Amino acid sequence: MPEMSVAAVRRRWGSAAHRFRHLPRWARAGLALVAILLGIYLISRPTMSLAIMAIVVGAGFLVQGVLVLAVDEERPPEGAWWRRSRALDGGLWITAGLFILLFLGLTVRLLAVVVAVALMATGARQLIGSYRRTQSLDHRIADAAFGIATIAFGLLALLWPDITLIIAAVVFGARLIMSGATELWRAVRGGTVVPRPRRLRAPRGPLRILGALCTVLVVVLAAAVSLAVRSETPVVDQFYAAPREVPHEPGKLIRAAPFTRDVPADAVGWRILYTTRRGDGASAVASAIVVVPRVGPGDWPVINWDHGTTGYAQICAPSLLPHPFDVGALFVLPQIIERGWALVATDYIGLGTVGPHPYLVGKDSAYATLDALRAAKTLHAARLGDESVVWGHSQGGAAALWTGALAKKYAPELKIEGVAALAPAANLPGLTGSLNQFIGGSVFASFVAAAYSATYSDVTWSEYIRPGAEPVVRAMSERCLTGAGLYVSVLDALSLTRDPDIFGESPTIGPLGRRLEENVPPATITVPLLIAQGDTDPIVLPAVQKSYIARVRSAGEHVDYRTFAGEDHVGLVKPGSPLIPVLFSWTASRFATPVL
Incomplete structure (x- = not known):
């Protein structure tokens, strides 16, 4: 069969498009109702499963394409170019819809690409059409605004598919509802489009222009947020890269470098890279921050700090973030230094270094904490003393509890004098379930x-x-x-x-x-233990915390459990919290107690 020429293809497609424009009223009304129903479903269920979303979006694309071909816009005759562009626009929607429906196994990335291409092509048509002189001024302004917004939204769908796909579903749903409602009114009304004179009219339809400009504003704001997210993304530099030959023994210092970000003026800091182990015994590398007083005799008692949740991704290490101490809820570093104490703060495995990060996985977190202290003690310029107390908040509170439970067996040479767990994520099944x-x-x-x-x-x-x-x-x-x-x-x-x-x-x-139950901190913490909890904490609920306290006490262990009225999850550890003087007094008593 001989191949058809381009002209033949154009004639056939033009003939098909012409037939669409002459659909009977009942068919147009039926298509309009389908469009409205699909649009309502997309708006009401934007987080539907990807498979269902593909079916609904694919069907919506087909209906939108037919509506583009079937609807005679209430505008003057536009000539051959505009008719061809409308036919191309409708064909693009139909082709994209068929592609989605034929390949329902699309990933969110690929579905976003298909949606993006369709949006950008339609936006380009609207933008080009806004320059037609036969259009009224309000139509031209609105078309230009909608065209720019649609193209920009298509670009965002390519750059930021996870959230854009949800918004795209809602926006496309709204478009289907508007297209369907317009065509349903025309089909029911049964009127025909009367050509208007070919002249430029004065601006009218301010609501149409306002709607278009608001759409542009939404896209600009979305683009600004996207750029802000990317500009704030830390860069994992070569410091965090493991050497080719990593010492197998945990707690070995690999490298150290000066660290000054948010370090008090009366202190000096370093970031360190060191060896550690995962809970299954596999070797790993982690990073930490070490801060000591700038002036003094040395042998500083150590606060071994386990930070609260900063994230799961490699870029979320406190030592990489703009405010490395505040981000993990350590707001009292100046007071630590003033008392002549030092700080060793692990990033944990997988934050900064290669992951995965064992978020709320007990043994891995405890090993990283203890090995950070081991490695920091070999940093001779830090002049750390023997005594240490483990502090931790939230995620770090659970890590601190695990550290206290495993210290004697895993690192018996370290002198852990006590553990202070502040709003700890201890009861993991209860926490995750709430x-x-x-x-x-x-x-x-x-x-x-x-x-x-x-x-x-x-x-x-x-x-x-x-x-x-x-x-x-x-x-x-x-x-x-x-x-x-x-x-x-x-x-x-x-x-x-x-x-x-x-x-x-x-x-x-x-x-x-x-697995969550396996990672509940053991009740075998033999060093002095302080657990603090705010009674208005919306994350670690007081009732959930009490069940863990009951578990520890039923095992025969002593725990100094204190609750603080009116304090929430982060407010509990802020400088003005009533916990802070209690925490410092309790810790000072641990350092003053002879090691047995």
Whole structure:
């Protein structure tokens, strides 16, 4: 069969487009109703599973393409070029819809690419059409604004697919509703389009122009947030790269470099790279910050600090972030230095160094804490003393508890005088099961899902995370809990508020439930133990904390458990909190107690 010429293809497609423009009223009304229903579904369920989204979006593209071909816009005749462009626009929507429906296994990235191409092509048509002289001025302004916004939104879908795909679904749903409602009115009205005189009219339709400009504003704001997220992304430099030959023995100092960011003027700091181990015995490399008083005799008692949640991704190490101490909830470094104490603050494995980061995985976190102290003691310029007390907040509170439980067996040469766990994430099943009770809990849940699926082969995303939420949750887990990235993650979480629990299966049962239970800190902490809790904490709930305290006490261990009225999760450790003088007094007593 001979190949058709380009002209023949044009004639056939032009004939098909012409037939679409002469659909009977009942067919046009039916298409309009389908468009409205698809649009409503997209708006009401933007976090549907990717497979269902592909079906709905693909069907919506087909309907939108037919509507573009079938609707005679209420504008003057535009000549051959404009008719061809409308036919091309409709053909593009139909082709993209067929592609999506034929290949339903699209990833979120590929689906975003298809949506982006369709949006940019339609935007280009609108933008070019805005220069036609036969258009009224209000139409030209609106077309130009909508064209620019549509092209920009297509570009954002390529650069930022996880959240843009959700917004794109809502925006495309709104477009389907508007297109369907317009065509349904025309079909029911049964009127015909009367050509208007070919002259430039005065501006009218200010609401149309305002709507177009608002659309541009939304795209500009989305682009600004996207740029802010990328500009704030830290760069993991060569300092964190493991050498070719890594010492097998844990606690060995690999390298050290001066560190000054947010270090008090009366102190001197370093960042260090050192060897450690994972819970399964595998060798690993981690980084830490060491800070000591600038002037004095040395032999400084050490606060071995376990920071609160900063994120799961490699870029979320406190030593990489703009405010390395505040970001992990250590707001009292100046007071530590004033008392003649030193600080050793691990980043943990997988933050800064190669991951995965064992978020809320007990042994790995404790080993990183103890090996940071081991390595820091060989940094001769730091002149660290023998005594140390472990402090930790939230994620770090659980790590501190694990450190106290494992210190004697794992690092018997270290003199751990006490453990202070501040709002610790100790009762992991209770904590994870309650994350859906506050906005932003999905962000923490994303870190749990990412860490436990990477650490344990029997825990999988597909078993626990809702299919519609998985692309969003995976993207959330790659952002740090600070700066613009936090706001984007919260926006992601808000997109899930119609069904705020990201877990399709309860995290407290099955393999994940068993692994969470395994990582509850043991009740075998023989050194003095202080646990502090704010009674208005929305993240680590007081009731959840009390159940862990009961477990420790039932094991026969003593715990100094203190609650603080009116203090929430972070407020508990702020400088003005009533905990702070208690914490310093308790720690000073530990350092004053002879080691037995």
